[in-house]
Amino acid sequence: MPSSGSLRDTRKSGTTTPRWITARKIIQYGSLFIFLYLFIFSAHRVVPPDLVNLPMRLDPLLAVTHIISSRVFLPGAAISLAVITLTLIFGRAWCGWVCPLGTILDIFSFKSGRENPVLDATNDQNWRKIKYSLLIAIIISALFANLSLLIFDPLTILYRTLTTSLWPALDQAVIILETGLLNIPVLEEPIAIFDSWIRPILLPIEPSFTPAALLYFLLFASIIILNILASRFWCRYLCPLGGFLGLISKASLFRRQVSQDCKTCALCERVCPTGTIDPERNYTSDPSECTLCLECLDACPRSSIAFIPAMRLADWREYDPNRRQALATLGLTVAGLAVLSVDPRTKNPGPNFIRPPGTRQEDFLSQCIRCAECVRSCPTHALHPALLEGGLIALWSPILIPRLGYCDYSCNQCGQVCPSQAISPLSLDEKRKQIIGKAYIDQDRCIAWADHKDCIVCEEMCPLPQKAITLKPGLWSDPGGESFVVQLPQVDRQSCIGCGICENKCPLVGEAAIRIFRTS
């Protein structure tokens, strides 16, 4: 926490944590708890989908860029106006009081009080520009119907990291411990009981596997490690949502004001987690950077600080976006989009680039906000963030990997939880008719076709009422001349919906002998 022990000792004796800070911490941890709760239960269809995706719909950056990019207004996203209103009244209170990533960064606060050589005043000013550049780039690419840069939104970062690496890793850690301890006979029963407590609610029954899980983990870890350089490094310098709310905060009502009896003791400057209290400006701060954490209020020995209404726009600082920065970012963004579009995979991704059911390949990237809600809610772990399969431009948009999980015939959850309706909210009956891809049999590897042995697993698994995989008898003769019949699977491509359960359950080692390929 920003208020370190040594500071507290120099303060007026006998004080406890003031109730405003207590209130903030309760809300912060409460918000983090709700976020995690919704994360955990989004995989279980316990919480209604409209509640599951509430955090994403609250995020005004996601809402605004989605409208710009898709030219569609979703009524559900109107709730983000609440956050904009909050910001117009209290400034970046979202960052200090609500944002779950902000709370995690507070928990991992490495502030030591030592002077940081890297972070001098010049760097501090320059780095604050980064978040605005990112924000401008996001909005410009949204104008060109692309939302790829929303991978930098703090809520999508947290949700994606939890989904793809932190939670599966926790699961693996539990599995390793459980299987290890299971060898001790007396622990067998307690472990079985423990396991039935945590599964399937907290952790899945079958573990999920994510390609490149380490990548997501390292990105998240680096955000936390950057906290060593400066507290809330991410929020100060990088966060595009913070930049967006910061710009709105220029017009916010409640501002931090420093009165005349300030004795310039600099205590407030030292506790400020975003480093916006400026000694050269009489210890005032920038509302665009202040997260209203109220630590300074607590630290001030003379009660010279007050948060009171002010009816004017805040000063434009040198690190705030200017025309030059906006134009440079515009140029770079357009150039970047153009170069990325040269990649052939953006026009014609590989045959394994299979989208979730109920998506249209052509306008998907203008609607998908990269939040990974669908990935998390998929009960069979079939959906995963794409890496480079569809080019860098489609990074971390969802694809279905049948060998890792199949599209469950009894599930339509991804479309229900998608906050931007990039995946259409289909009814179960509608989803069952969606064509995700088509199955093709590799007759050179299939157990029945190539090795002349009965298998039929793919036919057995096919969920269609009139199976899309049928069997035809094939006649072979063994070396002794004795003839025998083998049931050979074949796909009726007309009715196949490409759910991928056949590929998923194919008993071959490694790549399946029946595989789903993209058809549109």
Place this chain on the structure above:
Amino acid sequence: MPKLSRREFLKTISMTTGTIVFNQVISACAAKPQNTNSVQKITEPAGPLEPGKPLTTEQPDQTKFPDLVVTRQGTPEDLTRRAVEALGGMKRFVPQGAKVIVKPNICVAYHTYEYAATTNPWVVGALVKMCYEAGASKVQVMDYPFGGTPQEAYSRSGIAEQVALAGGEMVTMSRLKFISTDINAGQDLREARIYKDALNTDVLINVPIAKHHSLARLTLGMKNLMGLIRDRSAIHQNLGQRLADLTSALRPDLTVIDAVRMLMANGPTGGDLGDVKDMKTVIASADIVAADSYAATLFGLQPDDLGYIRAATTMGLGVSDLKNLRIEEIVIDA
């Protein structure tokens, strides 16, 4: 957030590592090289086995009861009750205070019970009630669906509701409990990862639904036991013999085949009501081979048409010759 001192941190780390290393040492010292399960039921010598041995300590006179009961034309609950009663009542199978596992077929989460891909919920519910009436201390119901999640399958099949009403417990099967087990009587399948609780339970009641299957031709009692093992796709080669081998390891005490609604084609998943035949029939027997053999005739097949019945008969797991069975047929309402 209290600060973790370096000392504390190192202490925690070393404790954790120590525990893990300790486990490895302990397991290395263990008598058996592998984490194998040895169970009373399956350490019997290979060869002919006594069909359907009842569990009760005071052996009731076997000759009093028929080998197999078929009930027709009634509600699923009545069909089930009358069948088990005619077989000597649930007390014959469930001793006072026994723990019971009921294994229905809940293979997919796709459809409601009308589609006959999953066991009729009232048949399962009736069995759970009867187990408690007989004095069971705990009745658990479980299956491991291959399509969809267990939760979804349990609820969509309607089984979760009927089991709850009967006071039973729907259990989500845990990966940890599939234990590598030797099958001593096995001819082809000599080892499999079998669900530990099903091996160790006092009473195992097998409640399959009778339906079509392209490889096994029909999925009945023995095929239903596949839900209790982990690596199912591997069993598909030489399926008949391997199912019989698996049956020798699990040997359910009672098999009740739900033929209330039978799935005649496109099994085991189903989904088309046109493939469903309303039979209003339940078959009960302590002999799983006998029950499967009789059920085969409902589909117009002979017991010998099914590979697993042939294999199980050869192994002496039960009687498939219907002429040699005392069969009682009950028509509930005219």
